[in-house]
Amino acid sequence: MKYQGSCHCKAVQFEFQSDEITTALQCNCSICLRKNAIMSQQSYSPSDFKLLSEKANLAIYHWGDEEVNHYFCKTCGVYPFHDTTEQPGYYRINLGCVDDLEPRELAIIQFDGRNEL
Structure with a gap:
């Protein structure tokens, strides 16, 4: 499916290509709690993800170990996706930013990012 x-x-x-999205991920680390984001369970490869707007519209926030690139819109401040410095271009999507998808109706898996080493 194209989302x-x-x-x-x-x-x-x-936009990105994916099997039908039926599950999501919610992390309890300090930044994810504050963003209250419901994320895609999988990361999407560069062949499955396409940025349709100018990259100049995005800013990046790094926290702690600086391994995650938290992208956000320079205009409205919304966080649509992130990738990691270990796998740049493999994006995990904020499902609240996906058209015609209700993330709170998905099976949400809790991820203990607060205690992950």
């Missing part, structure tokens, strides 16, 4: 998504103001738009 499309965006930040709130639509300055950041993207």
Whole structure:
């Protein structure tokens, strides 16, 4: 299936290919708790993910070990996806930014990012 998504103001738009999304991931680390994001369980490869808007519309926030690139829209501040410095271009999607998908209705898997080593 092809999914499309965006930040709130639509300055950041993207699409990705995926099997039907039926599950999601929610992490309890300090940044994920504050973002309250419900994430895709899988990361999408560069061949499955396409940024449709200008990369200049995005900013990156790094926290702690700086291994995760937390992307956010420079205009509205919404966080649509992230990748890691270990696997750049393999994006985990904020499912709240995906059109025609209700993330709170998915089976949500809790991830203990707070205590992961």
